[in-house]
Amino acid sequence: MPHPHPDTSTDHPVLLVLHGARGDLSRRLVLPAIADLASAGLLPERWLVLGTGRRSITDDEFAELARDALDEFGNGDSTRLDGHLRYATTFTEDEPGELVQAIAATAEELGADTTVVHYLAVPPSAFAPTTRGLRAHGLTEGIRVVYEKPYGTSAESFEELDTLVHEVLDEQQVFRIDHFLGKEATQNLHVLRFGNQLFGGVWNREHVAQVHIDLPETLDVADRAEFYDATGAALDMLVTHLFQVAAEVAMEPPSRFDAEHLAAARERVIGCFRPLDPQQDVVLGQFRGYRELDGVADDSRTDTFVAARLWVDNDRWRGVPFLLRTGKRMARSAQQVTLVLRTPHELFGEPAGPGRIALSLAGDGAIDITTTVKQPGPDLRLATGTASLALQQVDGGEPLSAYGSLLHDVLVGDRSLFTTPEGLRAAWRTFAPLQGPTRPEPVEYEPDGWGPGQADRLAGPDGWVLGPES
Ligand code: BG6
Numbered sequence: 001m002p003h004p005h006p007d008t009s010t011d012h013p014v015l016l017v018l019h020g021a022r023g024d025l026s027r028r029l030v031l032p033a034i035a036d037l038a039s040a041g042l043l044p045e046r047w048l049v050l051g052t053g054r055r056s057i058t059d060d061e062f063a064e065l066a067r068d069a070l071d072e073f074g075n076g077d078s079t080r081l082d083g084h085l086r087y088a089t090t091f092t093e094d095e096p097g098e099l100v101q102a103i104a105a106t107a108e109e110l111g112a113d114t115t116v117v118h119y120l121a122v123p124p125s126a127f128a129p130t131t132r133g134l135r136a137h138g139l140t141e142g143i144r145v146v147y148e149k150p151y152g153t154s155a156e157s158f159e160e161l162d163t164l165v166h167e168v169l170d171e172q173q174v175f176r177i178d179h180f181l182g183k184e185a186t187q188n189l190h191v192l193r194f195g196n197q198l199f200g201g202v203w204n205r206e207h208v209a210q211v212h213i214d215l216p217e218t219l220d221v222a223d224r225a226e227f228y229d230a231t232g233a234a235l236d237m238l239v240t241h242l243f244q245v246a247a248e249v250a251m252e253p254p255s256r257f258d259a260e261h262l263a264a265a266r267e268r269v270i271g272c273f274r275p276l277d278p279q280q281d282v283v284l285g286q287f288r289g290y291r292e293l294d295g296v297a298d299d300s301r302t303d304t305f306v307a308a309r310l311w312v313d314n315d316r317w318r319g320v321p322f323l324l325r326t327g328k329r330m331a332r333s334a335q336q337v338t339l340v341l342r343t344p345h346e347l348f349g350e351p352a353g354p355g356r357i358a359l360s361l362a363g364d365g366a367i368d369i370t371t372t373v374k375q376p377g378p379d380l381r382l383a384t385g386t387a388s389l390a391l392q393q394v395d396g397g398e399p400l401s402a403y404g405s406l407l408h409d410v411l412v413g414d415r416s417l418f419t420t421p422e423g424l425r426a427a428w429r430t431f432a433p434l435q436g437p438t439r440p441e442p443v444e445y446e447p448d449g450w451g452p453g454q455a456d457r458l459a460g461p462d463g464w465v466l467g468p469e470s
Contacts, residue, residue: 215334
């Protein structure tokens, strides 16, 4: 969606230096996103992707890898990137590899006004060495650098990375991705609310009883068990995607509707998140059979499920639980944000409700509004009805993938959907108790179900909106 931003021009040629170019993230998400942008006409006339990594491969081999990636994960023409790909081995802090020379050569090929973007599709442990490499080889001037999540793995490692990055780059050059912020429906959280008094007027504790942010996944972790076992659900999803979406829901209206103020408002409210109480407000789970996976320790205590009750300590939300949940090997995949509305206990002698505003963040996104209505017929009986709007049906809509949308924002310099140091510092502070001695032990749960029964307690008497019945 168009946010007003400082530099809306993609006319400059673009050189995208893709670190970790042969890795899973590049193949699954970044290369397909670049192809989507190319197909949608959202790239400038001249652009190149310079893949880089430790292994030495030729330009042709990289092009073949990209075609295979688009075949498997893309949305159309698998040759879309042909002619735009180069490859060079990466640098270290001490050695330039082939990369430093290749950047100079490709930038020259594209022209003097080329925008150079470094995309770090690498594990978090490589963020600092890559950042130092950029400095060591004098590559930092005018570049934009995209960091994947998680940005840090604890409050301390966040601070170290933040200090280093600010020694090397200006904040304006830094784009920290949380791809859930790029989803069409996530962006609709602020449009629906601020663009419609009907919704904006009820966005507070007077009218909202609970907020559910629920991301169950049927997915296994077998193909990335080693990474996963060192990470777990809470680090992978809670301190990142779930907190950021919670901030999208909870933010105060920005003082101006532009990129900078929107990002600041979203990230600032994370400062009102109460540090988690691991014993009262968090349930961790591990699906039965997880420890048998190759790459997982036999006595692993890694969580594959997390449910948390988050409190936002400000006037708007005091007392309203934000119920956050995600897990692997669950009964269903969904990505749903639901505001459960307060309703009168009864109307005409019958129980009323539930009233709900729900947004599905999955795919192209959807909005569902559930209200109490009169059941058609001769008697005054109550029923509930849901009005649904699939976002791809919106007139003139051409949805972009979350990665496509965010990458486009990087190219045009729109920073509204990226995280800020202020927000991340607060996120790590909220999360820190879960990394301490009171972290609960993960409870075993049956695969293909809804996680440990203990998590139901967090949601209160009405339970989770998503579940076996929904
Ligand atoms: C990633 C997590 O960031 O998000 C994965 O590492 C998760 O574990 C994924 O499955 C979900 O995102 P989506 O929207 O691409 O399904």
